[in-house]
Amino acid sequence: MTFAEWLYRYLVGGEMTGWDSAVFNPGPVLLEYLPTGPGQRMWETYGPERGM
Numbered sequence: 001m002t003f004a005e006w007l008y009r010y011l012v013g014g015e016m017t018g019w020d021s022a023v024f025n026p027g028p029v030l031l032e033y034l035p036t037g038p039g040q041r042m043w044e045t046y047g048p049e050r051g052m
Contacts, residue, residue, distance in 0.1 A: 026050065027049075027050065028046040028047050028048060028049050028050065029046065029047035030044060030046055030047075031044060031045050031046070031047060032044045033045075
């Protein structure tokens, strides 16, 4: 979903993503771990597939 689509849905009171949402986002969840100090780098991992 692009930012423009998200903003439009938000402004008209539409269904948004979240715990109690009917919006389906395919694919596994992407988790990004940001650096917490100097010299560290960001890394990412994927959660389980949807429909476990």
